[in-house]
Amino acid sequence: MEDLIEIRWHGRGGQGAKTASLLLADAAFNTGKYIQGFPEYGPERMGAPITAYNRISSSPITIHSNIYEPDYVVVVDDTLLESVDVTSGLKETGAIVINTTKSADYLKSVLKGYKGNIYTIDARKISEATLGRYFPNTPMLAAIVKVSGIMSDEDLLEDMKGSFKHKFAKKPEVIEGNMKALEMALQEIKKI
């Protein structure tokens, strides 16, 4: 498990952080990787902070615990930044990806001097532009793929096309919007 990548997702119930972690697992699986995708179950309710995890490796993964020293952290909702210690254990060689429009100064101050890379993306704008509603998980999925380099942009788009077809078999009208959300997110993510 030399090339093991560990990712922790922070979101709020109902925003799809768990779904995004499962989609990421799916996409990495389709490139031939060994994967884990699992949420930390608690008293789930809309709006409550939730955590989900991914492990991705080119060899079998046997460890079965939560992730305490992730390579990457994804924050789906920036209102968590002041209440959850999102950089806890986060490797400095890694990165954090935040769905936010807040200033770099603000982010640096709430991330308690985290020395790794900080990326931001306005998933609300992308989601509302492409889907007409606020579903941050699709843009965040593209963002973490881009930042972690788990697969190429092309592989992601190709693979997600198949996944969305399957996932939205009963509402095909949202497939195009989700694909656009991915493409836009791949373009718009920026490092601060």
Added chain:
Amino acid sequence: MGIRERLSGNEAAAIAMKQINPDVVAAFPITPSTEIPQYFSTFVANGTVDTEFVAVESEHSAMSACIGAEAAGARAMTATSANGLSLMWEMIYIASSLRLPIVLSLVNRAVSGPLNIHCDHSDAMGVRDAGWIMLFSENNQEAYDNTLMAHRIAEHKDVLLPLMVCQDGFITSHSIENIELVEDEKVKDFVGTYKPEHYLLNEKEPIAVGPLDLQSYLFEHKAQQAEAMKNAKQVILDVSKDFEKLTGRKYGLFEEYKLDDAEIAIVCMNSTAGTTKYVVDNLRKQGIKAGLLKVRVFRPFPGEEIAKALSNVKAIAILDKADSLNSAGGALFEDVTSGMYVNNVHVPAVNYIYGIGGRDTKSDDIESVFKDLLEIVKTGKIDNPYRYLGLRKGGNK
């Protein structure tokens, strides 16, 4: 060559059931096993299986319906967790004493109270003396594989006992991981059709099932149950060998991981064994001879074989994910040490109660156990054999 897939443990169990296509499934939903009957009921609704699905009003009825179906001559399955199994309690004993090879998927969860939905093994440990074969599974793959082997073992004429396949609630039941599935046709051939020798719906042989059994016979019947449990060991090995021919995946009564030359070893079950493998690999890189013995077959308990496998290590930690609250150690600890004593294996052994109510067991926790074992090897001393792992400091005061 098998089908490469990614599934949660619950999906894996449900797909195994789909491929087995039993005559009857009777179940009542309970977290974290709910998804198993939920997915299965969609297979029924879609006509992918021709199973009679009985949506009962409680787990007591679920097990009762399985008993009725098996006694009638049908192949029956169910799934449950924690308090669901507690509610089945009365019927659990009846299933085994009537020698009905029902297969149950147990997704391990803490038995209340107070209410907790997360994983420990207190549900399974509550029925460890109920006459069921109990197989434990490290991950989704093993939960799937054990389920495919279950009927061949349970229905064998030398066995005829119900069987439960255990996996860790949430930790594996709700984690998506890679898995290799067996093709439908191959499963069908491997599992075979159920041909009971005696059954209620056989008009040529009218029988009674479960009548009064007093002083003159119950003892003998219990001894026969015990004998069947002993026989199960060989049958499990034989079926596992056939399964290996089919899939290349090797299963025994337990798995030895880097145990050959190990000086210190952990004994545990289910998903923690996977975390332990990860830690063993890391310690080996540092030159520490750590090993793992993962118990797959908990009932019948392979005491003699385990004792032999552990005879050359210098210190052992046995990890129990359920506290027997008896001031004498957890169930696995008692069974392993009893097996060692009877078979003249005298290796220092300590017990750790861990992971209660879903307390996460980190690789650091497992590493600390190995460090404790090194200390025992060094000093030859065990201050207290009954320990906790992951309990907050002062948490037992």
